[in-house]
Amino acid sequence: FSSALFSSDGSASAAVFLEELVRNNPTVPNTDVLHVVSFNTALVLFEKFGSLNTTDVALDNNRTTHASISEDGVTLAFGGKSGVQVYGIRQRCGNNEDTFVLSLVLDNNPSDISWSLATIYTVNNVSSVLTNELIQGCNNCYASDENFARTLVVEEVCLSPNQRSCMQFNFTDSTSPMGPNAGFQAFLVFANGTRSVLKTGQGSTATTSVVVGADNPKCSQSAANSAARCKGKEDLFLLSLKFDLYPEETDWNVTYRLPNFDDVQWFGRANYTANEGNFVLYETCVPKQICFNFTINDSQGDGICCQNGDGEFIGFLNGNEMFRGGNFNSSEMIQFGLC
Incomplete structure (x- = not known):
């Protein structure tokens, strides 16, 4: 790095690392890259933002560079050779939305990490949780060791009030434990600025799951309204x-025979893909007082738990x-x- 500086303004701070990319072609201007790391005092964590490219810095030993970050941590102003440039470095959620934040320090095997955030509801107010909608997730998406190994990643997801009140966060490290100094913290930042930590994980405790709103009546699927x-x-x-x-x-499939019928009826699903997310909720109406056979298959012969992730299936009839x-x-x- 050619230069580094640290500036603060109000309640937010930023470290801006300047990297000058010198080109041998005199007709192509040199490009300078601003690498921004901000400390957010409201969230109590460091946030790393994408690199910002500019041709306006032109660093040398005799030039003093200046940077300042806005109080809300959204805007960075940088003094270049021809004037001040302003960059937006954060995307804020709407006034009525809450923010899910995952602060993740990856180890030497970032491709082993997966996580998901999905809406849920419970059945008969017991511990069984059904997933209904994948809000956002990562299924081994940090696949490039060159780009992600030993780096800080911050994921932010905007949530509506209905999503935030009934959801489940899952985090999986397929080669647990995570390496030294690696781990994550997942938390909610509410529209009023307060925060609530959902889960912290590192080492062998990294693979985990946490439910938000399991005791909320709006998230419950009772036997009575199931039958209705x-x-x-x-x-x-x-x-x-x-x-x-x-x-x-x-x-998987479900087979059954109706009374006085020889033909086997069935329903099920195959050909799932990673793009469909980590969860599936399937529901259908079936005849009463029938014997059903549920069959699930895994083509590699290792099931869905626990060699390559923490998979699970749960079946309910009228809740x-x-x-x-x-x-x-x-x-x-x-x-x-x-x-």
């Missing part, structure tokens, strides 16, 4: 499926848990209903 969603002679079947690191290996699992080999079959 189907016709009188039908029950509501729900399947909550959390994948391991390889969703494309998983398929009552029928089965749960994840640690199997190539296939597992479970009967439920009136058998």
Whole structure:
């Protein structure tokens, strides 16, 4: 780095590292890169922002450079050779939105990290959690060791009040424990500026899951309103499926026979992809007083837990848990209903 400086303004601070990229072609101007690291006192953490390119700095030993960051940490002003340049370095959420923040220090194996934030609801106010919508996540997205190894990554997600009140955060390190000095902190920053830590992890405690709003009545799926969603002679079947690191290996189906019919009826799903997220919630109305066979398969023979991630499946009938699992080999079959 050619130069470095530290400036503060109000309640926010920034360290700006200046890197001059000298070109041998005299017709192409030299490019200077501003690497910005800000300390956010409200969140009590350092935030690293994307590099800012400029041709206006022209560093040398006789030139004094100046930088200042706005009090809210959103704008950086930098004094270059031809004047002051202003950069926006943070994207704020809306006035009525809360912010989910994941501050992550990666180790030498960043590609082993996955995380997700999804909306949820509970069934009959018990510990079973169903995922309904993937808000945002990373499925081994820090794949470049050159770019991400031993770096600080800060992820921010804007949340509506409904999303924030009923959600689940999952963090997975497939080669736990994380290396020395690596770890994460996940927290919520509310619209009024207050913050709440959801989870902190490092070493062997990095793989974890935390639920927000499990005791909120708006997040609950009771047996009574489950049955009300189907016709009188039908029950509501729900399947909550959390994948391991390889969703494309998983398929499942449910088979059954109706009285006085020889044909086997079935429903299910295969051909999942990583782009669909880490969670699936499947629901359908099924006939009452029938024996069902649920079968789940893994093409690699290692199930969905626990060699390559913390996957799990949970089946419900009218809000009552029928089965749960994840640690199997190539296939597992479970009967439920009136058998």
